[in-house]
Amino acid sequence: MEVPRKVVSRRARPAKAPLSQQQIVATALELLASEGLHRVSLRQVAAALDTGPASLYVYFPSLTELQATMLDTALQQVRLPKRKGTSWQARLRSILLSYREALMKHPGLGLIAISTIPSGPSSVRIWEAILDALAEGGLDMDRAAWALDQLLLHVTAIAAEQSAQGTHAEGVAQLQQTLARISPSEHPRVHAARRALVSGNGRSRQDWGITALIEGVAVTARES
Amino acid sequence: MEVPRKVVSRRARPAKAPLSQQQIVATALELLASEGLHRVSLRQVAAALDTGPASLYVYFPSLTELQATMLDTALQQVRLPKRKGTSWQARLRSILLSYREALMKHPGLGLIAISTIPSGPSSVRIWEAILDALAEGGLDMDRAAWALDQLLLHVTAIAAEQSAQGTHAEGVAQLQQTLARISPSEHPRVHAARRALVSGNGRSRQDWGITALIEGVAVTARES
DNA sequence: CGTTCTTGACGAACACCGTTCGTTTGGTAT
DNA sequence: ATACCAAACGAACGGTGTTCGTCAAGAACG
Numbered sequence: 001m002e003v004p005r006k007v008v009s010r011r012a013r014p015a016k017a018p019l020s021q022q023q024i025v026a027t028a029l030e031l032l033a034s035e036g037l038h039r040v041s042l043r044q045v046a047a048a049l050d051t052g053p054a055s056l057y058v059y060f061p062s063l064t065e066l067q068a069t070m071l072d073t074a075l076q077q078v079r080l081p082k083r084k085g086t087s088w089q090a091r092l093r094s095i096l097l098s099y100r101e102a103l104m105k106h107p108g109l110g111l112i113a114i115s116t117i118p119s120g121p122s123s124v125r126i127w128e129a130i131l132d133a134l135a136e137g138g139l140d141m142d143r144a145a146w147a148l149d150q151l152l153l154h155v156t157a158i159a160a161e162q163s164a165q166g167t168h169a170e171g172v173a174q175l176q177q178t179l180a181r182i183s184p185s186e187h188p189r190v191h192a193a194r195r196a197l198v199s200g201n202g203r204s205r206q207d208w209g210i211t212a213l214i215e216g217v218a219v220t221a222r223e224s
Numbered sequence: 225m226e227v228p229r230k231v232v233s234r235r236a237r238p239a240k241a242p243l244s245q246q247q248i249v250a251t252a253l254e255l256l257a258s259e260g261l262h263r264v265s266l267r268q269v270a271a272a273l274d275t276g277p278a279s280l281y282v283y284f285p286s287l288t289e290l291q292a293t294m295l296d297t298a299l300q301q302v303r304l305p306k307r308k309g310t311s312w313q314a315r316l317r318s319i320l321l322s323y324r325e326a327l328m329k330h331p332g333l334g335l336i337a338i339s340t341i342p343s344g345p346s347s348v349r350i351w352e353a354i355l356d357a358l359a360e361g362g363l364d365m366d367r368a369a370w371a372l373d374q375l376l377l378h379v380t381a382i383a384a385e386q387s388a389q390g391t392h393a394e395g396v397a398q399l400q401q402t403l404a405r406i407s408p409s410e411h412p413r414v415h416a417a418r419r420a421l422v423s424g425n426g427r428s429r430q431d432w433g434i435t436a437l438i439e440g441v442a443v444t445a446r447e448s
Numbered sequence: 449c450g451t452t453c454t455t456g457a458c459g460a461a462c463a464c465c466g467t468t469c470g471t472t473t474g475g476t477a478t
Numbered sequence: 479a480t481a482c483c484a485a486a487c488g489a490a491c492g493g494t495g496t497t498c499g500t501c502a503a504g505a506a507c508g
């Protein structure tokens with residue numbers, strides 16, 4: 001049995017790929033949606049583009065930079081409500097919910113988002129909208145800046161948590177087991193709430209958390 | 225030049241290590257504190273213990289499990305206030321601040337915490353204290369369970385964010401650069417707040433965020 | 449039209465990583 | 479003294495991000 005030494009003539013593949021930043025990012029996001037985060041490596045993305053890992057370094061200086069671009073691209077889909085008759089809290093809430101949705105659309109993006117500081121053009125656009133809502137709520141600039149940070153942090157954390165759990169759901173089983181073994185005498189509150197702690201699809205819990213944080217922000221605005 | 229084939233006699237190293245779970249975890253935490261998170265690999269921990277990576281698998285089935293144990297060990301240091309004359313909000317706040325401090329003591333632990341669901345004995349102890357405070361605040365069980373989840377998530381996110389930034393601070397520079405280029409006409413709010421967005425040591429901002437979230441939780445309790 | 453120059457593509461290699469397999473070994477029970 | 483057993487571990491497998499030097503194709507220029 002003889003090993004064919006020469007590869008297919010370079011002419012066999014018609015023109016190869018032009019290869020561009022956008023194409024790479026699109027492929028990576030596609031891969032992220034179909035496979036998990038742990039399958040999105042530089043090499044896998046390169047393989048999906050039918051090339052080697054070194055080729056991508058022409059367009060991105062590092063994997064981190066690629067991920068940042070992926071994140072910014074995904075954040076383009078965040079919808080910003082027009083300034084209408086709704087309250088500023090409602091507007092804020094709708095932005096944050098859209099933000100969460102954008103992150104969750106590609107599982108794993110949440111973990112990327114919490115490891116980097118998003119500062120792409122999409123982010124700036126979102127910041128503007130959030131600051132606008134906060135200003136209408138009466139927060140001064142410093143408070144608004146703090147609020148912006150903490151609000152986005154919270155939403156990002158929600159997405160990250162879900163990303164991680166989606167990846168390896170064995171941690172949930174671990175939690176259930178722990179809760180089942182709780183001693184009623186030693187930890188009565190936990191024991192009583194052991195069902196509530198794992199109930200819910202998470203969605204309503206997250207919604208409630210976001211609302212609560214906005215409410216808290218509003219309260220500190222009033223008493224300032 | 226001849227390669228010395230035989231290693232040092234096994235007798236040279238007096239009795240080797242007894243090697244135990246606790247010792248491994250302690251070494252790993254030490255390594256995490258001194259070096260960064262990216263230096264805490266199975267192999268590095270094993271090397272610090274003067275052994276090979278395979279040896280650790282006797283005590284931990286995977287790196288993830290090791291990290292979970294590290295996390296739980298670190299959370300043992302969270303201080304729970306006695307039920308005194310202070311308000312339930314103040315008690316809750318003090319627990320969460322201690323939680324944050326425990327995570328931040330070892331940079332990188334935050335990222336571990338957000339990727340796993342802490343369910344060790346230390347966590348249960350903390351849950352009990354938090355649920356107790358929330359019950360005093362008048363929250364019913366389901367709400368309290370949600371609040372517990374969101375509060376710990378937020379604190380964990382704070383620690384994770386700081387862990388990531390500490391690892392590679394070049395993202396901060398990226399942010400500063402982005403803010404410097406903001407067009408005043410296109411994004412007036414962001415431009416006006418560009419200083420406030422990077423000011424502060426983060427500590428006061430985080431404190432404020434935690435307080436705001438607690439406040440929000442309290443509000444929803446009142447109106448339930 | 450022929451030649452130089454630039455730049456994207458990429459094969460190969462480096463130093464890591466988590467994990468597994470099979471063997472060795474030291475202490476304990478028989 | 480012997481048999482056993484679990485801890486220790488050397489070596490390897492398949493993966494990772496990144497770097498380096500080379501190659502080819504197109505542009506620019508004489």
